[in-house]
Amino acid sequence: xxxxxxxxxxxxxxxxxxxxxxxxxxxxxxxxxxxxxxxxxxxxxxxxxxxxxxxxxxxxxxxxxxxxxxxxx
Numbered sequence: 886x887x888x889x890x891x892x893x894x895x896x897x898x899x900x901x902x903x904x905x906x907x908x909x910x911x912x913x914x915x916x917x918x919x920x921x922x923x924x925x926x927x928x929x930x931x932x933x934x935x936x937x938x939x940x941x942x943x944x945x946x947x948x949x950x951x952x953x954x955x956x957x958x
Contacts, residue, residue: 892940916941 893912897905934942
């Protein structure tokens, strides 16, 4: 689901097969640990983006600015 924001409940259901309680921090802890590993290998790109009040979004590839031009080859 690259590019789509998934709620914590959706992630918990899809990955762990259960519903979240209001105190469940499973997704938050997992995302934090995953970010630590990914950021160590690619510190200039945020693969897992937080959408506050909504959930998380995966951006597998960095966005190229619209005004960027390719160098001649």
